[in-house]
Amino acid sequence: MAELEAGIDTGTGDGLLPDVELSGSSLTQIPGADVLALPFEKEDDELVLGPGAAEVVDRIGVDLLRLLERHEAKGTAGEVVEHLVLAADDDLPGTVLLVGVGSRRPGDLRRAGAAVARCTRGRDRVATSVPSVAHDAGLRAFVEGLVLGSFTFHRKTSGPQRPARRFVLAQPGSPDRRSEALAAGLASGRAGWLSRSLALTPSNEKNPAWMADRATEVAAASGLEVTVRDEKALAKEGFGGILGVGQASATPPRLVELRYTPSTGARRAAHVVLVGKGITFDTGGLSIKPAEAMMNMKRDMTGAGVVLAVMRSLAEVGCPVRVTGLLACAENAVDGNALRPGDVIRHYGGRTSEVTNTDAEGRLVLADALAYAVDKLAPTVLVDVATLTGAMKISLGQRTGGLFASDDALADHLLAAGRAAGEPLWRMPLADDYEELLESSVADADNAAGTPGAITAALFLRPFTGGVPWAHLDIASVGDSPVDAFEWTAGATGFGARALLHWLEQRQPLAGVTPPRRRNR
The missing domain is CATH 3.40.220.10 (Leucine Aminopeptidase, subunit E, domain 1)
Known part of the structure; x- marks a missing residue:
């Protein structure tokens, strides 16, 4: 370490x-x-x-x-x-x-x-x-x-x-x-340090396999179990979103699964699954970004870095619940094999997405990981973390992160933890009125439904959560600090690691949360 x-x-x-x-x-x-x-x-x-x-x-x-x-x-x-x-x-x-x-x-x-x-x-x-x-x-x-x-x-x-x-x-x-x-x-400070360091590592060093290697090191040092799925395993199990986003890259995608079990009460413990967006570099794909917008895209895996940093520190803060961390890692590159606008991909579990914008790739990898969690991990609660939409930055500026939640008690827990940790969150609406914008004539959903961009992105993810109480942290607004400001240094912030740790260390982090229900994907 x-x-x-x-x-x-x-x-x-x-x-x-x-x-x-x-x-x-x-x-x-x-x-x-x-x-x-x-x-x-x-x-x-x-x-x-x-x-x-x-x-x-x-x-x-x-x-x-x-x-x-x-x-x-x-x-x-x-x-x-x-x-x-x-x-x-x-x-x-x-x-x-x-x-x-x-x-x-x-x-x-x-x-x-x-x-x-x-x-x-x-x-x-x-x-x-x-x-x-x-x-x-x-x-x-x-x-x-x-x-x-x-x-x-x-x-x-x-x-x-x-x-x-x-x-x-x-x-x-x-x-x-x-x-x-x-x-x-020290535990929460080091988690913030690690998530920043991961985000700042340049992408000529950092790729999906590199992220998997770092996760394996963290697991060995922190007493976690770890499983890494390479591109062959992802293809065999039907992770079409992760594979589709990563198919043009010379460095194939990975799905990393880290498992923490509390030292006491493991059998009765609730199960939290954390999912992190791990795009190790984002060109935008064929829907390519302007040059200036690409400069900071080594940080587009901040969500996965946050999840890894949290997993590393769970034992140190005495987390009382089981936690699984999923790092959905891919590089969104440009090549003759890249996803094209108009392509249709099939996610884990069978739901399909029409890719109308290859730069809306983060939700495609998150969707696979969320669907897998619901299918195989029996979560009590799902929380995903991602630098997902520029719309969130327009809404909230660069000091407050966005929170969407399907459960009021879960939202309250996370809002309180953000205040305590100095990483404030603001709850945004999962407004059903905008669901019609996601309709596609050829697939179950359009991956780029347009404005209001942060809300339609959250609505895109919701069907993959299977009715499990779910929170979505869109940290694109706070993933970078433009200047040195108190505990923030200019550059990647690692925002979210401290808030999640402050939440997960509570004696009853899921108090009042509605039990999971199944929902058709």
Whole structure:
């Protein structure tokens, strides 16, 4: 897992993920720290310094409140005031950071953690008392921010400035009682890191077989079972959507199946199936994309990357239900053997689609995987994740993901998990009024029914879910961040991994969800 977590075999030998640990020492007693990070906030229009401030003031001889006033600090989440310590004493830290924690909500603490990480690149050991002002959810969020704010990915011979090597969280007296919150923050932060790294890997390295190899490595390291179907197995079992999309590529498609079983109560546990869109590069096929629209298409497998990252971390967060992850991987290429507009494909289970736009390929691979899950895996709940439609970006911008759901309780669980994880979702309508747009004169459905594009794409998928409670996460709106913003770095976001983990770690992640019913495909 070292290469996976360090940016997917960067070739640099760097272990880029920072170490994060709790310490029972006070802030100034942590040995070897070259940066001290203190929280501050505004209470009743007065700036207030957090734990450890008095000791730091005594040690460096600087009035930190006056420093904040000179900088007109406001205490907003993620605000940073930096003070360089100019002294000959080697025992003094080189830098003191004053970090705004806003209202101390988890989202504020996550931003504070990301800000600390960004400001301490290249440092060896950073000690901070920020988590001392937070409850466990805030500590977890702060750790997520530290990890994700440290994220970097490159293929340069001389890489960018590396993240701080170690963060030490001062928790005087009783660090052990907060170890679960630390572990949960590391698990979800690393899941976000892995899903970003997978998405950013260039497509001259990344293809369906490469994704299957990474999944096999994750399975071996995480105690998961894994099955990989190659193009021959897919043809034998009738996966016409995955095969059709991938038939023009020199690198054939794969369907990867990963299985997690909880350590206790496995027989009685409900079964969640996660399905990820894994288009390792999307030219658009014969309905080819413009050049500028193709630049980021190495990231069109973000859904599969999210599912793989979630599967890797399930045991770490103590997920109580069985989970199967399906990665539907293909490359949508251009060749003499490519799908043509007007072709009709037959999906797993027999349902047919007329391909009127070969650039609406993600729903074709998802359809196969969903139908297979219903037929063979007896799911309690289905959730698919995909960078599916540009229409979602138009609807929601680049900070909120789209959620469609056939079950209100399932939707509520996912919306709450997204809020807790800092990956907000907005529920969109599965509006039956638009079903008529999917009608085809030669097949069961048209794969490109037109506007409203995100809704018709979700409606296209619904018949393949067989009446099982289902949620569809269209993350095309949030799959990329245009700029560095708190825990987000410019580029692939890996959006969805944290939200799904926050959901699946709950004691009853399926409470109130309607039992599955069969529906004709």
